[in-house]
Amino acid sequence: MGNEELIVKLQELFPAASIIQGNDWPEISFESGADFLSTIDVLKSDQTLAFDYLFCETCVDWKTHFTMVYHLDSTRFRHNIVLKYKLDRETPEIDSLSFVYRTSEQHEREIFDLFGIIFKGHPNLKRILLTEDWVGYPLRKDYDDPINMIKL
Amino acid sequence: MDVIITEPSTPFPGSVHEVPGGGIVLSTLDDVINWARSNSLWPLVFGTSCCAIEMMSAASAKYDFSRFGFEVARATPRQADVIIIAGTIVNKMAPVLKRLFDQMPDPKYVIAMGACATSGGPFFYNTYSVVKGADHVIPVDVYVAGCPPRPEALLHALITLQEKIKSGLTRDQIRAQFQEDGK
Amino acid sequence: MFEEIKTSNDGELVINVGPQHPATHGVLHLLITLNGETITKLEPNLGYIHRSIEKMCESLSYRQFIYSTSRMDYLSSHMNNHACAMIVEKGLQVEIPERAEVIRVLISELTRLASHQLWWGAMAMDLGALSPFFYSFREREVITDIMEETCGARLTMNYIVPGGLMADIHPNFVKRVKDFIIQFNSKIDEYDQLVTGNIIFQNRMKNVGYLSPEDAISYGTTGPVARGSGVSCDIRKLYPYSAYNKVKFEEILETGGDSFARYLVRIKEMKQSISIIEQLIDNIPEGDFQAKTKAVLKLPKGEFYQRVETARGELGVYLVSEGGTTPYRIKFRSPGFSNLSALNHMVKGHKIGDLVAIMGTLDLVIPDIDR
Numbered sequence: 166m167g168n169e170e171l172i173v174k175l176q177e178l179f180p181a182a183s184i185i186q187g188n189d190w191p192e193i194s195f196e197s198g199a200d201f202l203s204t205i206d207v208l209k210s211d212q213t214l215a216f217d218y219l220f221c222e223t224c225v226d227w228k229t230h231f232t233m234v235y236h237l238d239s240t241r242f243r244h245n246i247v248l249k250y251k252l253d254r255e256t257p258e259i260d261s262l263s264f265v266y267r268t269s270e271q272h273e274r275e276i277f278d279l280f281g282i283i284f285k286g287h288p289n290l291k292r293i294l295l296t297e298d299w300v301g302y303p304l305r306k307d308y309d310d311p312i313n314m315i316k317l
Numbered sequence: 318m319d320v321i322i323t324e325p326s327t328p329f330p331g332s333v334h335e336v337p338g339g340g341i342v343l344s345t346l347d348d349v350i351n352w353a354r355s356n357s358l359w360p361l362v363f364g365t366s367c368c369a370i371e372m373m374s375a376a377s378a379k380y381d382f383s384r385f386g387f388e389v390a391r392a393t394p395r396q397a398d399v400i401i402i403a404g405t406i407v408n409k410m411a412p413v414l415k416r417l418f419d420q421m422p423d424p425k426y427v428i429a430m431g432a433c434a435t436s437g438g439p440f441f442y443n444t445y446s447v448v449k450g451a452d453h454v455i456p457v458d459v460y461v462a463g464c465p466p467r468p469e470a471l472l473h474a475l476i477t478l479q480e481k482i483k484s485g486l487t488r489d490q491i492r493a494q495f496q497e498d499g500k
Numbered sequence: 501m502f503e504e505i506k507t508s509n510d511g512e513l514v515i516n517v518g519p520q521h522p523a524t525h526g527v528l529h530l531l532i533t534l535n536g537e538t539i540t541k542l543e544p545n546l547g548y549i550h551r552s553i554e555k556m557c558e559s560l561s562y563r564q565f566i567y568s569t570s571r572m573d574y575l576s577s578h579m580n581n582h583a584c585a586m587i588v589e590k591g592l593q594v595e596i597p598e599r600a601e602v603i604r605v606l607i608s609e610l611t612r613l614a615s616h617q618l619w620w621g622a623m624a625m626d627l628g629a630l631s632p633f634f635y636s637f638r639e640r641e642v643i644t645d646i647m648e649e650t651c652g653a654r655l656t657m658n659y660i661v662p663g664g665l666m667a668d669i670h671p672n673f674v675k676r677v678k679d680f681i682i683q684f685n686s687k688i689d690e691y692d693q694l695v696t697g698n699i700i701f702q703n704r705m706k707n708v709g710y711l712s713p714e715d716a717i718s719y720g721t722t723g724p725v726a727r728g729s730g731v732s733c734d735i736r737k738l739y740p741y742s743a744y745n746k747v748k749f750e751e752i753l754e755t756g757g758d759s760f761a762r763y764l765v766r767i768k769e770m771k772q773s774i775s776i777i778e779q780l781i782d783n784i785p786e787g788d789f790q791a792k793t794k795a796v797l798k799l800p801k802g803e804f805y806q807r808v809e810t811a812r813g814e815l816g817v818y819l820v821s822e823g824g825t826t827p828y829r830i831k832f833r834s835p836g837f838s839n840l841s842a843l844n845h846m847v848k849g850h851k852i853g854d855l856v857a858i859m860g861t862l863d864l865v866i867p868d869i870d871r
Contacts, residue, residue: 187802187803188590188802188803188804188805189804189805190805192803217717217718218717218720219720220720220722220807220814220816220833221805221816221818221831221833223818223831223833225820225828225829226829234818236805236816236818236833240717240731240732240733243738247803247805266718266720267715267718267719267720267841267842267845268718268719268720268721268838268841269720270841271837271838271840271841272837272838275837279554289543292547293545293546293547294546294547294550294870295409295446295547295550296408296409296547303445303446303552303555304554304555304829308445310445313408313444313445313446313447314443314444314445315441315442315443315449316442316443317442317443317559362522363520364526365526365527365548365549365866365867366526366549366571366574366866366867367571367574367655367656367867369526370574370575370618370655371654371655373618373633373637374637374640374641374644374654377633377634377637377638377641378634378637378638379637379638379641392520392521392522394520404549404867405549405551405867407547407548407549407550407551409547409548409550410519410527410548410549413519413520413527413548417520439567439568439571440551440552440553440556440568440571442556442559443555443556443558443559443560444551444552444553444555444556445552445555446550446551446552447551447552464571464656465574465654465655465656467654
């Protein structure tokens with residue numbers, strides 16, 4: 166499916182979401198509180214979409230809120246979309262995708278480690294890159310470490 | 318009788334006195350031990366990042382550091398004499414490096430290979446997890462510049478270490494001397 | 501869904517492999533639960549070389565941050581630089597001269613060859629054969645010499661700038677690459693004779709570490725690991741970038757899904773790389789090697805993503821720009837990180853002796869995983 170067709174199809178499926186054409190791929194954004202797991206379920210199981218390959222999962226700190234960013238690919242049709250989900254800064258919680266895409270188990274652990282996002286239903290949510298006793302979430306914009314970080 | 322003495326690459330420390338029927342070698346035991354020690358340094362297989370590949374290059378046929386007595390790379394610290402810190406040391410790795418160093422038998426030597434092990438290198442500024450130089454963790458004998466250094470630079474560092482060993486006392490002997498002076 | 505692991509207390513043993521272990525190719529720490537000699541669970545513990553490159557890049561300019569990525573996956577440093585340069589070019593909308601594109605692809609393929617050669621030697625060493633290591637380094641040194649002459653460095657080339665290349669190729673480049681191809685074509689058969697046909701080697705590789713195509717997709721594996729399971733995932737072919745749409749090459753797919761299939765993919769990929777180099781080496785277009793760009797680069801506000809195929813698989817760079825001179829957020833989707841997540845699934849039920857063989861076929865580079 167081309168990008169225009171994808172946008173039309175996605176607007177049919179998710180009328181509440183905002184869908185725009187990004188630099189490369191369509192971007193579909195959800196506000197916090199939307200039912201995330203059922204969205205993913207539709208995207209993965211729909212016969213004309215078949216997004217079965219999560220190739221990038223990350224988070225962006227926008228100072229006022231977090232945005233989870235998922236890049237999805239379909240190995241059958243070779244079309245991509247970007248899925249975004251807005252999170253509160255105070256209680257950053259989102260459903261874990263580790264039972265849908267197994268690759269996200271490690272990616273979510275990394276995001277938990279560096280951003281402090283809580284993934285509900287994750288089988289093994291603990292720090293992966295930093296030591297267990299590390300304080301703070303280094304990739305947040307307000308992170309400061311006067312001992313280890315030498316500012317230029 | 319003519320004794321033909323060929324000059325070896327690392328000459329035996331001491332002097333040869335010719336007497337009828339052969340020669341007598343005079344030397345000090347410390348010098349002989351240091352000479353032997355410097356020509357059979359076994360490095361520990363320890364590489365954290367890019368410099369490890371250049372260390373492997375130095376071990377392979379083109380550069381071949383076994384010419385200088387380094388051929389037996391050991392995977393366990395208990396059999397190694399010199400640890401070549403090939404790569405960045407981060408906060409999580411620092412206790413492991415210290416433990417590896419503690420497990421090595423005396424006398425032990427350390428080469429900091431590359432900019433990261435020397436000072437943190439390209440990861441000096443604005444990083445939260447990099448140790449700014451392996452000498453914050455363990456004492457370093459020889460530093461090698463480069464990111465990553467060429468195998469020749471590593472060979473030079475190894476030869477420099479040999480010269481350092483031959484030139485005098487080990488770290489423990491120096492420490493023992495200091496303690497005696499303190500008393 | 502995950503299989504329930506039987507947690508019977510009788511005979512279960514947890515052992516640590518790494519962080520200092522010769523078979524982990526760096527500082528990877530694996531926690532292995534054993535039942536007798538059989539692996540029941542494997543949990544990687546990462547971060548022993550986590551250098552916070554993503555945080556560092558947030559304070560580096562668009563010209564500078566490219567070179568910190570050479571240290572990420574140092575065996576495909578040129579491809580890492582390529583991905584970052586392309587993302588900056590995408591944002592600036594700069595047209596790259598033909599000549600630069602072709603040379604970028606040439607160096608990429610030479611880097612891929614060097615990487616696969618090192619993998620071949622190291623993997624044979626993991627299985628206890630020491631001599632292949634010296635064979636592979638013999639040819640690898642020729643490539644590093646070529647790189648040194650043109651790029652100025654042996655391993656972390658830093659040859660790319662946004663808009664093209666840092667310098668033109670050395671006058672000797674074409675001749676030396678041609679000489680190397682002739683030399684290497686005879687040597688790759690030697691690789692086959694030495695290792696591929698060896699019966700002990702085959703016994704240790706065949707039917708070991710099976711990964712089904714569905715799992716390969718679900719675990720997000722890419723590169724030779726996924727292609728060994730028959731999943732088409734070559735970014736050069738699926739989403740062609742740079743000069744890859746001008747060359748003819750095959751995407752190597754093996755259907756075995758075991759260690760031996762992954763081994764064969766890499767061996768055959770070396771031949772494809774040679775074929776790409778042969779097609780391009782005589783057809784380097786004349787012209788500039790660099791497009792004109794401003795001294796201080798500013799990307800427009802927005803988000804950019806670029807995928808390239810490194811020697812280990814798909815590298816994705818996700819860049820968020822706020823319109824300034826530095827990236828607001830940058831994420832490297834490294835191939836090793838996802839490939840490693842499949843290891844638990846692949847080793848489950850195998851003997852501990854097979855762990856090293858399976859891990860060898862994943863071709864892990866630890867700084868690429870930890871970043």
